[in-house]
Amino acid sequence: MTAGTLPLIRTAVLADQPRVDAIRLGVTENRLSDPSKVSTAEVDWYRDKAIFLVSEEGGDVVAFACANHQTGLVWALFVDPAHEGRGHGAALLDALLERLAGAGHRQAWLTTGAGTRAERFYRHRGWRDMGRQFDGQIAFIKTLPRA
Ligand SMILES: CC(C)(COP(=O)(O)OP(=O)(O)OC[C@H]1O[C@@H](n2cnc3c(N)ncnc32)[C@H](O)[C@@H]1OP(=O)(O)O)[C@@H](O)C(=O)NCCC(=O)NCCS
Known part of the structure; x- marks a missing residue:
């Protein structure tokens, strides 16, 4: 992506x-590789019924994100490691939150691994730490503007 080029979200x-x-x-942190946690049916549901976005660079998909319009959960946000730090994560997250606000949510939530780049990314963007879950993940919430 050349300087000044915006990620293409679709x-x-x-x-x-x-x-x-x-x-x-391919990601090294928060890797969703356990088939018992990510089923094909769940992925299909996000694509067919919920919010599932990808970000392109040079015609290739380099990042994706999913959110649940029923619960306000940001379920996934993943950027190809070779394309980190170029704005794909921020652009996808903004697009997800816009859609969740459009679906009537006043709050979004997610969980992420402690001590990861993602933890720093969310804190930097004003997500509020709600404490640890039983599995050690941090729960974050973010207030959304009225759509
Ligand atoms: C966490 C993650 C989503 C961040 O994605 P990313 O695309 O690297 O994030 P961005 O590029 O949008 O932002 C990261 C930093 O790069 C900076 N940046 C944004 N656009 C940039 C550009 N064009 N050039 C250089 N840097 C840029 C941003 O300012 C940001 O810094 P900041 O946090 O100090 O503001 C990504 O690292 C990832 O997928 N991690 C592994 C999986 C994971 O943990 N997912 C979350 C599970 S809940």
Whole structure:
């Protein structure tokens, strides 16, 4: 991505799934690799019924994000490590929150691993730490503006 180029955000389609899976398994932190935690049915539900976005650079999908319009959960936000630090994560998160606000939510929430780049990323963006879950993950919430 050249300086000043914005990430291209669009809705995910089925044909994106091989790239999405490669990115999901290619990250080094918060890796969603346990098949018991991520089923094909769940991924399909996010794509067909909920919010599932991808970010492109040079015509390739380099990041993706999913949110649940029913509960306000940010379920996934993953950037190909080779494309980190270029604004894809921030652009995808902004787009997810805009859609959650549009669905009527006044608050979004998520969980993420402690001591990760993601923890710093969310704190820097004003997400509020609600404490640890039983599995040690940090729960964060963010107040959304009225759509
Ligand atoms: C956490 C994660 C989503 C961040 O994504 P990212 O694309 O690297 O994030 P961004 O580039 O939008 O922002 C990161 C930093 O790069 C900076 N940045 C933004 N655009 C930039 C650009 N064009 N050039 C250089 N730096 C840029 C941002 O200012 C930001 O710094 P800041 O936090 O001090 O503001 C990503 O590292 C990731 O996928 N991690 C592994 C999986 C994971 O942990 N996901 C979260 C699970 S809940």
